[in-house]
Amino acid sequence: MDLQTITFIVVGATFALYIGIAIWSRAASTGEFYAAGRGVHPVANGMATAADWMSAASFISMAGLIAFQGYDASLFLMGWTGGYVLLAMLLAPYLRKFGKYTVPEFIGERYYSQTARGVAVICLIVASLTYVIGQMKGIGVAFSRFLEVEFATGLFTGMVIVFFYAVLGGMKGITYTQIAQYCVLITAYTIPAIFISLQLTGNPLPQLGLFGTVEDGTPLLAKLDQVLVELGFAEYTARKTGLLNMLLYTFSLMIGTAGLPHVIIRFFTVPKVRDARASAGWALVFIGILYTTAPAVGAMSFYNLIKTVQPDLSGNPQASLPYEQRPQWFRNWETTGLLKFEDKNGDGRIQYRKGGDNELKVDRDIMVLANPEIARLPNWVIALVAAGGLAAALSTAAGLLLAISSAISHDILKGMIKPDITEKGELLAARIAMAGSILVAGYFGLNPPGFAAQVVALAFGLAASSIFPALMMGIFNKRMNSQGAVAGMLAGLGTTLIYIFWFKGWFFIPGTNMAPNTPDHWFLGISPEAFGAVGAMINFAVAFAVSKVTAPPPEHIQHLVEDIRVPRGAAGAVAH
């Protein structure tokens, strides 16, 4: 059977599974739609959270990022996992105790202010929409590459699938579908990794293979260091970015992860406060399986790539691969345009090195997708990788769409415009908001704004500099009042926005940046992506200063804070 047929079968089977689950787990109440009736087992919730969290970026792009950045990319690994420690200890149990449906709802009630709730809604929608655009694009790309259909056809298919299980099932449908999607994506990620680790280092565990030795007995990492230096690059294991930037970038990603609303609302679905703590641990176990495999995939696929074009692993240009002898996978990826060869010196050989005489351009995103082909694995493995990439994109898109639609139906419609809406009316509004969000996301997926990739920094910056501090102070500082929180959010958000726009252009319009986006122009060498950490500190400082000189919050708010700090009483679920 040819690759395309197998891919159709594998992807079709997984889609049938998702829709089947959606029909079985239809949401009947707002409680089921927003929080899956708070009946999700902590291990199941951990698995769903992992699928929710790991997007097309984690599945497809991360290993490639590690391959080309080496040690520096560790900041993504630590940043995107370290946030779960903060969630488990600082946010999840208390927000679960609070027992409402959305993040803006907590901020609005804790700071007894519709303004605060409004600011939180805006942050949530900007952060989530940014993310969703990326997922939609990922779905379209995966479809068009593996099923050989038009980009738009692939995108519409993805939209219809998400529509089915997200609109029908709400959080309940999404949760159970995400569990299935996690199983698909983790199988698809680890199987090729195991084969490649076995081929290269003789160790079936990629995590150990990364520190294993290659054929000639030298450690894999030492070999990579040595080859890269010969080709003119910096060592794989060396730190290339500034020390302060590395620290702050990691910190920004950690607090950004803990502050992203679509992750936080997952912890509203478990039955008890203690389940919220354990659930964060389970989520990290399931995320960790992929995240500890990724560095091995990155290093090994990079090693394989270099070995293909420079078989003797030296810097000698005469020993590199003649273009006519390039392998089949090389030809396949050349047709996509993501792998490009230009014979600059006219010797008919492929030279990969740093600087102007480099003849090979490799798109980082092909590393995971091309992996099974490079290692000559059977077609069903390649088909599985396609299904895994789609599962990662679909699960994240659904979680984000739920966060957006609940902000619209619950925070804006019920919370601000029409508080007396019936449950039935709100459920209908939530479904309409969800359908609308899918259309908007689909539109942007089809016509991606040029700045889509850059806005990811904005999403993390928003979560790190506004949402995370506001939530944390709401729980840990009883004295924090409405004025302090709003001033803090605006100050943190404002400085972070200005810093990002300063180097990336006002509202990302090309050419309007005030200074070139290079390390020697950055303030203290801090990149725009890493500035969320500074924004958060400004938020904390301003909030404390303002709350000191204004009136303390009313009595009942102080009691509310005391109440969310103890677990007892949470089982009574939602009083509305």
Add this chain to the structure above:
Amino acid sequence: MSTQDRSPQAYWRANMRLVGIHLAVWAFVSYGMAILFRGAEPGVDIGFWFAQQGSMLVFIIQIFIYAWQMNRLDREFDVHED
């Protein structure tokens, strides 16, 4: 816990002490071992391991230990659910 104080304030102080210890470990493995103190040791690159695997393993273990400690604390102070 030998003290007689079973007030919500004492529960919160005990919780904060646990959180403080865990966050110190959390920062030590990631910002410390993986970034700041890396590179001193010849031969074995422990810092690289912490940066790409070790810190994540520590994070996972930490959350489960904290969850277990808090369950015990909840019962001790009689604030547990059900």
